[in-house]
Amino acid sequence: MNNYPFFTMDDFDFDNKCVYLRIDINSPINPITQEIMDDSRLNSYSETINELSDSKLVITAHQGRPGDDDFTSLKYHSRYLSKLMGREILFIDSLFGSSVDYAVSRMKKGDIIMLENTRFYSEEVSINFNNFNIIENTHIVKNLSKLFDYYIIDAFGAVHRPHTSLIGFKKSGPMIAGRLMEREISMLDKFKYSNQRPKIAILGGSKVSDAVKVSRSFFEKGIVDYILYGGVAANLFLIASGKNIGKRNIDFIKNNNKNYLELIDMARNLIEKYPEKIILPDDFILNPSQKNITLKDNVPDNELLADIGFNSIEKFKDYIKRAKNIFINGPMGMYEINEYSIGTREILDEISNSSAMKIVGGGHTISAVNRFGFRKYMDYVSTGGGALINYLSGDSIPVIDALIENKKMFGD
Numbered sequence: 059m060n061n062y063p064f065f066t067m068d069d070f071d072f073d074n075k076c077v078y079l080r081i082d083i084n085s086p087i088n089p090i091t092q093e094i095m096d097d098s099r100l101n102s103y104s105e106t107i108n109e110l111s112d113s114k115l116v117i118t119a120h121q122g123r124p125g126d127d128d129f130t131s132l133k134y135h136s137r138y139l140s141k142l143m144g145r146e147i148l149f150i151d152s153l154f155g156s157s158v159d160y161a162v163s164r165m166k167k168g169d170i171i172m173l174e175n176t177r178f179y180s181e182e183v184s185i186n187f188n189n190f191n192i193i194e195n196t197h198i199v200k201n202l203s204k205l206f207d208y209y210i211i212d213a214f215g216a217v218h219r220p221h222t223s224l225i226g227f228k229k230s231g232p233m234i235a236g237r238l239m240e241r242e243i244s245m246l247d248k249f250k251y252s253n254q255r256p257k258i259a260i261l262g263g264s265k266v267s268d269a270v271k272v273s274r275s276f277f278e279k280g281i282v283d284y285i286l287y288g289g290v291a292a293n294l295f296l297i298a299s300g301k302n303i304g305k306r307n308i309d310f311i312k313n314n315n316k317n318y319l320e321l322i323d324m325a326r327n328l329i330e331k332y333p334e335k336i337i338l339p340d341d342f343i344l345n346p347s348q349k350n351i352t353l354k355d356n357v358p359d360n361e362l363l364a365d366i367g368f369n370s371i372e373k374f375k376d377y378i379k380r381a382k383n384i385f386i387n388g389p390m391g392m393y394e395i396n397e398y399s400i401g402t403r404e405i406l407d408e409i410s411n412s413s414a415m416k417i418v419g420g421g422h423t424i425s426a427v428n429r430f431g432f433r434k435y436m437d438y439v440s441t442g443g444g445a446l447i448n449y450l451s452g453d454s455i456p457v458i459d460a461l462i463e464n465k466k467m468f469g470d
C-alpha cells in the first residue's frame with residue numbers, strides 16, 4: 059500500500075486489463091497551422107504509459123474550450139504522442155458509442171487507443187457537478203464504464219475541474235492516480251509546506267477567474283507573502299482599483315468571463331484587505347502602437363496592454379531578488395509576439411538567477427520558459443496552470459477528492 063490517501067499504480071496489476079487513462083495534453087496550438095506549439099505535457103506521460111505497456115490502454119483527454127481557436131480534435135495529439143512514445147496509437151474520432159465499443163472489443167495486450175476530445179461533448183462540462191447522480195447517468199459514463207477494469211486519472215493539469223471524464227467513474231471501479239499525479243503532488247508539497255520566506259506568486263496570462271479566486275486563499279492561509287500580477291490578471295486588479303485601462307482591455311475580460319462583475323468585486327475586496335501584498339504593474343507596452351505608457355496617461359480605446367513596461371519589470375525584479383520561494387503561472391504579456399515578450403523574458407531571467415526554490419507551471423508559461431531557454435534553471439516545471447495554483451492554494455480539489463472517496467469505497 060502507498061502513503062497517499064488514494065490509490066496509485068503500485069496498488070494494482072494491469073497485465074491484460076482494460077485500462078481507462080485520462081491525461082491532460084491540452085497544449086498551445088498555432089491558430090493558423092493547428093500545430094502543437096509545445097509538447098511538454100505530451101512528454102510528461104512516458105512513465106505512466108510505459109508502465110501500462112502490458113495492458114489494453116484507452117486514453118482520453120481534452121483540448122481547448124468551445125469557441126476558441128485551440129478547440130481542436132485530438133487526432134494530431136495521438137500522432138504526436140505515438141511518435142514520442144514509439145508506440146502505435148489508434149485514434150477513434152468519437153468518445154463513446156459503437157465505434158469505440160468495437161475497437162475496444164478487438165484490443166490485444168499492448169494496444170493503445172486514443173478517443174476524441176472529451177469537450178466535444180456537452181456532458182463533459184455543462185452539467186450540474188454538485189449532483190453525482192447526473193454525472194453517473196451521462197452517456198459518457200454509462201457507455202465507457204462498461205468497458206474498463208481500472209480508471210487511471212493522470213490529468214494533473216485538470217485536477218481543479220470537476221468534469222465528467224475526470225470524476226465520473228468514481229463509483230464504477232478503482233480510480234487510481236497516475237505517475238504524473240504522484241510526481242506533481244510530491245514536488246509541489248515542497249513549496250506548499252516550506253517555511254522559507256518571503257514566498258511569492260507571480261500570476262499572469264489570460265485566465266483571470268482562477269487567478270482571482272485562488273488569490274484570496276493564498277493570502278488568507280498565508281501561503282504566499284506577495285502576489286505580483288501581470289497579463290490580463292493585472293488588468294482585472296487595475297480595473298478593480300479604479301484605473302481606466304481602456305475599452306479594449308476591459309472588453310477582453312468581459313467577453314471571456316460571464317462573471318465579470320463578481321470577479322471585479324472579489325479583486326476589489328482583496329485590494330482593500332491586502333493592499334501591500336498585491337503588486338501591480340504601472341507601465342505597459344501597447345499593442346498595436348508599441349508605445350510605452352504609464353497609467354497616468356489615458357489608454358487609447360483601440361490598444362491592448364500587451365506587456366508590462368520597464369518600470370514594472372524593475373519593481374517586480376526587486377521582489378524576486380528577495381524571495382526564498384517563487385512560483386510563476388501565466389506570462390506577463392503576449393509573449394508569443396516578439397515585441398511583447400520582453401516582460402515575460404526579463405521576469406523569467408530574474409527568477410532563473412535567484413537561489414530561491416523556483417516552480418513554473420501553465421501550458422503557455424512552460425512554452426515561454428522553453429522558448430527563451432530558462433527551463434534548466436527551474437527547480438520544477440509543473441504541467442499544471444490553473445491546477446497548480448489551485449493545488450498550492452490549499453483549496454479542495456475535485457479530482458483529488460474523488461480519488462480519496464474512491465479509495466474509501468474500493469479499498470479493502
Ligand SMILES: Nc1ncnc2c1ncn2[C@@H]1O[C@H](COP(=O)(O)OP(=O)(O)OP(=O)(O)O)[C@@H](O)[C@H]1O
Pocket residue numbers: 262263264265288289290310362363364365387388389390391392393394419420421422423424442443444
Ligand atoms: N495583456 C494581455 N492581453 C491579452 N492577452 C494576453 C495578455 N497577457 C497575456 N496574454 C495571453 O495569455 C495567454 C496565456 O495565458 P494562460 O492563462 O493560458 O497561460 P498559462 O496558464 O501559462 O497556460 P494554460 O492556462 O494554457 O495552462 C497567451 O496567449 C498570451 O498572449
Ligand SMILES: O=C(O)[C@H](O)COP(=O)(O)O
Pocket residue numbers: 082084122123215216219265421442443444445
Ligand atoms: O490547461 C489547463 O489549465 C487545463 O488543461 C485545464 O484547462 P481549462 O482551463 O480550459 O479547463
